[in-house]
Amino acid sequence: MACVGYGRAAMARLLDVILPPTCIACGGEIGSARGLCVPCWSGIRFLGSPACARCGLPFPYDAGADALCPVCIASTSAVDRLRAVFAYDDKSRGLIISFKHGDRLQGVPAFGDWLARAGTPLISAETVIVPVPLHWTRLFSRRYNQSALLCHALSAALARSGNTKVVVDLEVLIRRRRTRPQGQLGRLSRQENVRAAFAINPKATVKDKSFLLIDDVLTTGATVEECAQALKRAGAAKVDALTLARALR
């Protein structure tokens, strides 16, 4: 497995820690398997089929493998396909917040397994996995980029299931300027906040490659859209996106 970028050894150490058999959401005992206890598991809304072929929005009935939701029919996007592991709601919020801000990383290997499962239709041997980058000032204050950590967890999960060809590259996208946290903003302000915030690393090769963007939460999609536009402008053949959680409209 090829791997490019900062903090590689530190990331590997984080993922190698021996994990106690406790629920990653509530801390309760769960026997030997890592992940969620039964009550927490049943509270999380995992996303799957039937869904919009492009954005992965769940459909109440099966409308066919190519069916699109009204938003995807009415709009264009630089993101070819979007998938997420679970719905971002009151039940799953704690899981994300503890991962994002609380430095609780024991859920990371389970997140990797879930991302691998949800991302199966998006991943081929040519896929380059890239994180939504964090500005270096925020990287400094938070100590790790949660999206980069998810990239490594996904790559480790794929390797466990025999896919050792997928590449993680942490240095394709650069965040040009520090933006305000998206959580504080409304839809239009979010688009404005991340406009032209991302650039391609001059050393990266993008042309004709297939990318899978990884982020922790998708709310309006403005951030992954900006990243995908930067990659497409640089000649990327395909840009898909995979997040742990997504808000449902």
Ligand SMILES: [Zn+2]
């Ligand atoms: Zn639990």
Ligand SMILES: [Zn+2]
């Ligand atoms: Zn859609």
